[in-house]
Amino acid sequence: MEALHATGVAASVAWRDSFASGLSGRDCEQKQVWGGGSGSGACGFRFPVLKVESRSRNVADCSGSVGSSGFGHRQVGGRRCSSGNYAVAGRASPSTASDDDEETYVQPRVKMLQDAVGPSKILLDAQARVCTGPTQTRPLDEDQAFKVLNTILQSAKGELPASEKASKAQMGAFFGAMTLRKNCFANKTQWSVGEQKAMSELWPALCECLPAEVLFLADPEGTIMGGSSNVGPKFSGSTPSDALLVSGLRKVMTGSHLEKEELTTLLERILPLQGPNGDVSDALLAAFMICSRMLGETDRELDAYCMTFDEELGSVPVAKVKSLTHYGEPYDGNTRFFRSSLFVAAVRASYGETCLLHGVDWMPPKGGVTEELMLKHLGANTNLIPKEAVRLLEDKGVGFAYISQREARPSLYSLVDLREHIKKRPPIATTEKVQRYIKGTGREAMLASFYHEGYEGPLLELVRRRGVQAGLVIKGEEGALSLTTKERSPDALVKGRPLNYVAGFRPQQTPTGIDKSKGVSSENFTLELDAREYGIAPSYTPRIDRSVVKNAEMGMAALRGEKGPAYDRIVLNAAVADHLLGCEGAESPLIAVERAKEAIDSGRALNAMLNYIDRSKWPFGTPTPSTD
Template structure:
C-alpha cells in the first residue's frame, strides 16, 4: 500500500471514476467527454457500489452543468445509436421511470389516440423503478397482454405500421447497463442525474419532423433539457410540470404560476420556425376548454389492472375523468407542439378519434402485432 499515491482504481473503468471523483469532490465540473466516459464506466464497469454512489452523489451536490447533463444522457444511449424510421413525424414521450402512485397515468392511451390522429409516438421506461416503484406503462402493457421486450427494430416496425403507429421500448432492451443499476438509486438516497436525463432519451428520428415531450417536477432541469432538444434538431420541444412529475395535465389548475413558483400544468417549450427558435410558456387551465372540476380527481385503485381497465373503458367511449384526461392531454400536447393550430379544434378531433373507436383499434393492433 502506498497511501501517498492515492486510490488509482483496480481496473480501467474504476480508474475513470476515481479520476472524475477527484475533480467532483473539489467542487469542479466535468467536461462532456469526461462525464460520458464516467457514466459508461458506472453503468457497465466492475466496481463497488460505494464508488459509484460517491460519484453520483457528488455530482448532484455540485449541480450538473449543461455539458454534464449531455454526458449523462449520452452515456446511456448515444446519438450515434439513434435510428431513422420511415414515418414523416415522431414524438418521444419522456416520463419519470418510477411510475405513478396517486394519479392515473395516461401516456400509453394517449399514444393510441395520437396514432389514430396520424401522429406516431414512442414511449420508453422500465417495469419498476425503486424506491417509488409506482405503476408504469410497462406494467399496464403486460396486463393488456402486449410484449414488453421489443427490440429497437421491432419497435420501429410497429411505429411504421399505419394500423399501429406507436411503440414502447424498455430500457432493459436499449440500455441494459442503465437498467441494471436501478437498485443503486435506493442506496444512495438521492435522485441520480439519470432520473432527469433518461426522460430525454432519443431512440429514433423521423424522416421529416421529430418532437419531444418531457415531464418534470423538480425545477432546474427544464431549461437544459429544452436546449438539448433544440440542439439535436427537433421541430418542437415541450416540458410540462404535470402530475407526479409527468407531462400530464391535471383536470384542475390550482394557484397560477408566478415568477417564484411554477404551478402544476405549467408548460414551456419551443417551436422551430424558419430556423428560428420561438419560445413559449403558460399555464394550461382546463376550465378554459370545458373541463370544470372542483378538485383534481384520483382513480380509486392504484394498480396496473385498474389503470388498464380504466384506459380501455375510456378508449371505448366511457365518459368520466379518465376520458377527459385523454382528451385534454392529447389535445393540449398536439396544440403546443404546433401540430394543431387551435386548441378547441384539437379537442374536437381528439374526441372523434376516441368516439369513433379508431384509438381503441390502434391499441388492440399494437397488442396483437407486438407478438408477430
C-alpha cells in the same frame, strides 16, 4: 357510441375473450378491479386479484399494487397465472425475490451489485435526508447519526442479517454526501453538532473495519477527521474503472465539475455494470452518482449523461412516418395519480400523430406504475428492441410503440439496483427522459416532464439538442406529463413552478399556418395551462394508489368512450400536445379537443391500442395489414 361499436367491438371481444381465457389458473380469485367483490372491469370482463405466497410463505392479497420505493422488507407481490398472462403488479423490488419464487410481474433480472445485501432501511431513511441538494438537506440529529453509524459499523463487522445490512453502495452514497456537505454546503446544511459528535466518537472503530474505498469517501484528503487516517490521500482504486471514479470524485466532492469528454470516457468505461464479476466499486459509483446530483449538473455533464450511449446498439433506426413524438417522463412511475401517456399515444396515433413511449418496468425510488407494467398487464410484448418497434410505428393501424430501456440502453439499465441503494435520483433520472431511440423521416417532436424548479431550462435545451423540430417540457401531476383538469385552490402554496406549467418551442407560424420550410426559426413560449381554455371543466384527479390494474382499467374505459376525469385528461393531454407542438389540424385548442374526442368516440383510438397489444407479439419481419 354506435360508431364505437361499429369499428371496435369485434376487436374488443376477440381481445377480451383471449385475455380472459388465460386467467383461469387455480390461483386466481375474481374480484372487481376497484374494490372488493366480483364483477366486470371497465373493459367488460373480469380481472383477477391473485393470492400470492410471500417470502415468509404467508398468503398475501396483492390487489394489483406496486410496492413502495426502496425501503426494504417488502413482500413479493403479484404473480402471473399458469397460463402466462400477467394479472397484477409485483409489490416487491425485483432484488428481493427468492430463488423458489414464481416469476413476478416485474421482469426478472440479474442483480448488478458486487455487494448483494440490504438495502438497510435505517440507511435509506438517512440518505433521504442528507443525499440531497444544498438547500433541501436535513442534517441528522445526534440520535439519528449514532444510529446510522452504528448500523454501518455492525454491517461492516458482519453482525447484522443480510437483509438489514447497509450495502457498500449505501455506505458510499452516505459518506460521499457527508463529505460534499462538509466541503461545500452552507452552514444550515453542513454537519450538525450531532453528526460531528457521532463521527468523532465512532471514527476510530470505523477505520478498523470499513473497506478502503469507503474510508476514502469519508475523508478523501485526510482533513475532515483530523488526519487520523491516511487511507484517503493515498487511495487510487484497485481497478482502472475505480481509478477513473476516484479521479472524478476528488473533483466532485470538493465542488468541481467534469468536462463532457471526461465524463463520457468515465461512463463508457464503467457501464454496463457486471455485478459480482465486475470491476466497478459499488461504493465509489454510488458516491459519484449522488454527489454529482447534489452538486447540480452542468449543461456539459447533462449532455454526457444524455448522449453517451446513443449508438450502444448501433446506428439509430429510422421510421418512415410523417411525424413522430417522443414521450419522456419519470421512469419510476406514478404512485398516486392516473398516468395518461399510454392512452394519449393511442389517441394521437389514431389520426396520424405517431408516438414513441419509453421507460422501464420498475425503477426506484418510487417504484410506481409505469407504461411497461400496464402494457404487460394488458398482454402486450414489452421486450421490443428499437428496430422491431419501427414496424409498429409505420403500421397505420397502430402508429405508436413502447421501448424498454432494458432493450435499448442496457448500459443505463444496469444501474437499476444501484439506484435502489442510493435512494435519491441520480443525474441519469433527468437525462433518460430525453432519449431518441428511433428517428423519423418526417417532423419530430419531444415531450419531457420535470418536477424540481431549475431543471426546466436545461431539460428543454437537451430536447433542442436532440435535433427535433418542436418540444415541450411539462410539470404534470407527480412530475410526469399528465396535465391536470383539477382547479387549483387560491390558497394553495406553490413550490417552484406551478402544476400545468409548460415551456416549449415549435416552428414559426405564418398567417397561413405552420411554416414547414427547413431552417425556419423557432417560436418559443411558456404558459400555465388552464383546461378551461380547451373547453374542459375542472374535475377531481383520479387516484390509482399504486395499482397497475386501476390505471390500466381507467385508461381502457376511457378509450371505450366512458366519460369522466380519466377521459377528460386523455383528451386534454392529446389536444395540448397537438396544439402546442403546432400539428396540422390543431390550429386552436377547441379544434384539437374535438379531434381527440372524435378519435375516442369513433373507436379508432381503442382499435389502435388493441392492435398494438396484438401486433407487438408478432414475430419480427411479419408484414402488418395496414403498413404501406
